[in-house]
Amino acid sequence: MLQTKLTAAQTVETLPQRLGPIPEGHARLRLAVASLCGTDLHYYAHFANAGFQLQNPVTLGHEACAYVVDPNGSDLREGQLVALNPIMNCGECAPCQRGEENLCTAKKFPGSATTVPHLDGFFREVIDHPARCCRPVADGVNPRHLTFAEPMACALHSLNKGGVCAGQQVLVTGCGPMGLLAIAGAAARGAHVTALDLRAGAVEVALKAGAETGLVIGQFDEGEIEKRFDVVVEASGAIPAFNTALKAVRPKGRVSILSNIQLREAQVMLHLIMLKEIEIVGSFQFNREFEEAVQLVESGAVNFDALTAATYPLDRAGEALAAMAAGGAFGKILLLGPEA
Ligand SMILES: [Zn+2]
Ligand SMILES: [Zn+2]
Known part of the structure; x- marks a missing residue:
């Protein structure tokens, strides 16, 4: 042992x-x-x-x-x-x-x-x-x-906090393991998912995870995604991605923070929260979502x-x-x- x-x-x-x-x-x-x-x-x-x-x-x-x-x-x-x-x-x-x-x-x-x-x-x-x-x-x-099951429960908790459901346009910023699970979970719910990352390889995996669209930072015009998403799940922990989320979410949309954000000073575009009446929700671990995640694993979906x-x-x-x-x-x- x-x-x-x-x-x-x-x-x-x-x-x-x-x-x-x-x-x-x-x-x-x-x-x-x-x-x-x-x-x-x-x-x-x-x-x-x-x-x-x-x-x-x-x-x-x-x-x-x-x-x-x-x-x-x-x-x-x-x-x-x-x-x-x-x-x-x-x-x-x-x-x-x-x-x-x-x-x-x-x-x-x-x-x-x-x-x-x-x-x-x-x-x-x-x-x-x-x-x-x-x-x-x-x-x-x-x-x-x-x-x-455990990380999927974390991802599902952030989707629940964001109110993600079928038919919505959802952007996930960051295609690390947690972002990928948020993508897979949102796709399993019938949402239309766009994945965004700096790394083309990560975006490729995101497309396999269920994203309909993959965006590599630097290879598209940020203006194109402005105000387009009902929910943005921030899964990168990078401050520029947080600002991208605030721009990309539609007025009265939600930004759900799934990433493991570290303590630091940051320049965040707070005015957009006011102008667009954005709801920002934090997401820490999970509750009933553990059961939901185990069932999702059992389903084979x-x-x-x-x-x-x-x-x-x-x-x-x-x-x-x-x-x-x-x-x-x-x-x-x-x-x-x-x-x-
Ligand atoms: Zn963990
Ligand atoms: Zn207690």
């Missing part, structure tokens, strides 16, 4: 994993497939993310699916494939009572500096996880697809293979993170457990 640990910026160690007793309410699982997120990348590069510094080495990873080894008294079945919901909410605070688990005031989240003391994430062979946060799936679901950039075995997690940091990959990078 092995686990990976981020011990310092750009340093991932693979260590033997020692197992203690299974905590109450938890099931013991073995990793099927995990995937890398922009958040993992920030921790890898800086040992910090969005202003939160890690205080000690931690196992990264909050996107994964796994097989049940020991249900530990829960309703789960041994051998069952489950999607892991990483949001461990308290169930009692005011946001939890409203169904807003993402804003739970006592939430625990694995592989994150926001939870103190830090909880280890999913980039390890054996995972003890609350049984109530394990969603069993139908037989035959491919674990390489199911690991997309999304071609997740087209959104997969590369796969690495778990013990090469450091290499996988370095590859993601290098930026050449379009789509998601997966980490495979021993049997995947």
Whole structure:
């Protein structure tokens, strides 16, 4: 059994994993497939993310699916494939009572500096996880697809915040893994999606993900997309893209911010928010969308293979993170457990 640990910026160690007793309410699982997120990348590069510094080495990873080894008294079945919901909410605070688990005031989240003391994430062979946060799936679901459930839930939350529905014109700025999932999710809802990115290769993948139109920055006239979109999903985290979103959205339209925006000063064209009565909505993690995302994976409606950039075995997690940091990959990078 092995686990990976981020011990310092750009340093991932693979260590033997020692197992203690299974905590109450938890099931013991073995990793099927995990995937890398922009958040993992920030921790890898800086040992910090969005202003939160890690205080000690931690196992990264909050996107994964796994097989049940020991249900530990829960309703789960041994051998069952489950999607892991990483949001461990308290169930009692005011946001939890409203169904807003993402804003739970006592939430625990694995592989994150926001939870103190830090909880280890999913980039390890054996995972003890609350049984109530394990969603069993139908037989035959491919674990390489199911690991997309968590990031897809994030993307669907931003679509819900933006009010994206069938027939709408939707622009997604940024075709990184998160933007690609927003594109796939919006297309699955019957929206007409335009994808925009600096990198022609990323836009090509966006077209496979379900975008009807692909725009490469610098290769079209920005005036053409002005006021054309009911909803813009900002998935790049780049300030110029934020300004493009404000120009491209129609009067009274919505801009939904999905990107992992880092703390910084920015020149934003605030006057457009006033002139066009734009609604700007933030989107952080997800709530009921996790269930929606698992069902979308089960339906087979999304071609997740087209959104997969590369796969690495778990013990090469450091290499996988370095590859993601290098930026050449379009789509998601997966980490495979021993049997995947
Ligand atoms: Zn993530
Ligand atoms: Zn709560």
